[in-house]
Amino acid sequence: MSRPQSKQGRHPNRQYAATEHQTLVSRKMMVCAIDFGTTYSGYAYSMNNDPRKIFCDHWNSGTSTLISYKTPTTVLLDAKQEFLAFGYEAERMYLDLVEEEEDNNLYYFRRFKMILYDKARTERLTTETKVSDIKGKELPAVDIFSHAIRYLKNHLYDQLKNKGNYMQSENIEWVLTVPAIWDDPAKQFMRKAAEKAGIETNRLVIALEPEAASIFCKELPVEKFEEGSDNIDVFQEGQKYLVLDAGGGTIDMTVHKVKSGGKLQELSKASGGDWGGVMVDRTFKKMLTDIVGEEFLEKYCKQYTAEYIELFKDFEVKKRQRMIENSQSGKITLKISATFLEEFKNDYGRTISQRTKETSYANSLKWSGDKLRMKQEVFQSFFKPSSEKIVNHIKELLEPPNVRDTKIILMVGGFSESEVVQDAVRKAFPKYRIVIPQEAGLAVLKGAVLFGHDPSIIDARIAKYTYGIETSEIFDPNIHEQRRKERDKRDGKYRCHGIFSRHVEAGTILYRNEEQREHIYFPIYADQKKISFPVYISEKSSNPTYTDEPGCKWLGQLEMDISNTSGGFDRKFAAKLKFGGTEVTVTAKNIQTNQIVHTNIDFLSGEP
Known part of the structure; x- marks a missing residue:
């Protein structure tokens, strides 16, 4: 060489x-942003003649009481590695096929976004990097990412056509969100995946998630912030605030300063870690592993995949529900398949209840029929490792002299909607104003649309x-x-x-x-x-x-x-x-x- x-x-x-991909995209008729999340993904768009009128599609979650603006980041392929479904549809289709015992040759990928962060820390990320499905079968990661992006892109075109809007591809600029803590290879990887999904690279802008969220919140009216918080002076010229973007996979933090004309300047380099909502899932899984053993849990996942998925889906629902401190029972109930209990007894010759009494959870958990009941403090303890990481990192980020006069913490991202996380931040920083928008989980997505219309709003990094x-x-x-x-x-x-x-x-x-x-x-x-x-x-x-x-x-x-x-x-x-x-x-x-x-x-x- x-x-x-x-x-x-x-x-x-x-x-x-x-x-080309650095030029302002406001000359296009439409900007569409894809928020590619670890657990949930979605897209939003607005027209150039009215950038702040942002449209988000609704997804059919299968639950009539739940209106979802995002869909699970889940990809289902057939035995020939051809695309079958994405999101809620992929979940439903896979569970149906599992029950019919027709899933052996399928590929079911979920929460695969974190592979880009993990590879950057442990080994070299390339276009040959593999990602594993729920049963450990591997395929090239760039293919799985491109399937997801292509689906969301095509879904937009279908929705536009249904409304009688036959938008030409050359009139759309795309924005793809990535965590700010990602390195350059991971960003280029996402660009490659988007290009493979049919998005030309000169019509694609990469947006950093905490920046996008900050842009969105700056444009929000006061009534769009949660009760007890407002943005009356958060975004005044000269103001400094810490952006805490808590997502499903990563936690991104940086400090922004508002400059003249509403421009934003980064005062500290973006930093964070893999302490998002999936860390709570890992802590819950560790509790199960402490009780039943890693070998049993892995075998159960492969033999009873549908029940395994449903267990963690139910945990996800409970994790996202608002905590009721003064509930009558003071306990959280999770659904447990009867096969889980039966298989454990068959393998070990005793019940899970008997085994639980030998662990530190003896007085905290109760297995009854198809339910696992736990004390509320045990459930909240699953959030402790993540909350401690978040709080400690905020302290580190606010230490340098140029940001010590920061007194505002802006919490955005889906994981910021957790009352447990909010409470941990409020208790650790009682003298700071904690500002949370009502649409914290959509802040990145909608902010990415605004960024696409005017990338120059971020003046310095x-x-x-x-x-x-x-x-x-x-x-x-x-x-x-x-x-x-x-x-x-x-x-x-x-x-x-x-x-x-x-x-x-x-x-x-x-x-x-x-x-x-x-x-x-x-x-x-x-x-x-x-x-x-x-x-x-x-x-x-x-x-x-x-x-x-x-x-x-x-x-x-x-x-x-x-x-x-x-x-x-x-x-x-x-x-x-x-x-x-x-x-x-x-x-x-x-x-x-x-x-x-x-x-x-x-x-x-x-x-x-």
């Missing part, structure tokens, strides 16, 4: 054209990492470490490889349309036709010298087409990585010819 020789800062800044490009230079004993001296077999010159050519420093304020300083690169060989070299981030150092220093991490490959070899060694190429938007982009030009050079960053390739 060839690497360019780097010399920096010798030319003044030049203006470069923005990439904070660089999460120090970004740089790995380059090579002629070896200089006065500058470079002796151990890095390496003779090039092609031209015999001694070079130092692995130099971290810094483009932006962590913590830097990145304004949306601000041009970063350009970096000048030279080809190593006179006949070189392509420059291909790694992009690195540093999580620990703000100014690393080499790419193999502690905290440095390979992020992806930057490729530059320099097939016009006229000029040989004297060719100079100016490259700029742009960080002001929701995605990292790159532009480059030939200094001699002033021509734009084709460039791209591949964050999803394998290791270099």
Whole structure:
């Protein structure tokens, strides 16, 4: 792999054209946003002539008393891996087929969004990354994501046609939401999945979830906030507030400041973790595992999949219901299939009730018929690990001097609707105003529509990492470490490889349309036709010298087409990585010819 020789800062800044997907989308007739959630997903849209009149579709949950503006993030495929259903329909169809014992060759995927966050922490995310269905069968993750996006896209077209609106695809701009804590490969992965689902990349904008929610709340009238909270002065110029976006999978937090003209500036880099609603589910599952054992629970899932799904669906319903502190019984009741109790007794020769008496839950749980009854404090304890993570992280986020005068916490996202979570935040921060919109669970979705109409409303963001490009230079004993001296077999010159050519420093304020300083690169060989070299981030150092220093991490490959070899060694190429938007982009030009050079960053390739 060839690497360019780097010399920096010798030319003044030049203006470069923005990439197509960075342009304002307000010129389109319609903006449609897809909120791709861990547990639930949905879409909303509005027309360019009335951006704030946002339409959300209703989904048939099968329960007449429940009006749902989102549908479960669940994909069902047949034995040939062809798409069958999505959302509530996928759940109903799968449960019917399970009861008819026709599910053995089906693929049932649920809550698979978190794979993008998990892979980023443990291994490399690529287009080859696999995701497992409920029984452990694996398929490429990009295919499953694209099935979901395609379904929501087609559902919009069908709804528009039913209303007599035959909107052409080129008149729609799409917005896809992602957690702000996701890294660049995960964002590019979502863009690839959307492209595979039939959404052209130049008609797609990536929106960060807490930003979208903040935009939505800024536009809400006072009466749309919960009783006891208001936004009379939350969004006044100069005001600072912490955005707590609590979703099913991730918790995203950042601090925003309102600037002149209603623009928003990020004061702290987005951060958080996988402490959302699914953490409550994991804690509940751990309790079951402590009682019946992991082996039994896994076997039960595979043999009685329908009952297993229904158990956790019932828990989800209870989790989302409002807690009644002064209820007569003071207990929570969950439905338990008789087969669960029977299978345990068959396997272990005793009842679950007998086994429970041997655990720490002896005085808290009661198994009766097809029901599991537990004390309310036990049910609330399932929220404790998540609530503690949220509270501790808020404390950390409010510690830096530039945000210490923040006195408002804006809670958005579906998990923020939980009274248990709200109570934990209020108790931990009694001197702060806790502001919660009535539509907290739709804040991200509707805000993403508004963001699509005007992405410039987010005026500035904070660089999460120090970004740089790995380059090579002629070896200089006065500058470079002796151990890095390496003779090039092609031209015999001694070079130092692995130099971290810094483009932006962590913590830097990145304004949306601000041009970063350009970096000048030279080809190593006179006949070189392509420059291909790694992009690195540093999580620990703000100014690393080499790419193999502690905290440095390979992020992806930057490729530059320099097939016009006229000029040989004297060719100079100016490259700029742009960080002001929701995605990292790159532009480059030939200094001699002033021509734009084709460039791209591949964050999803394998290791270099």
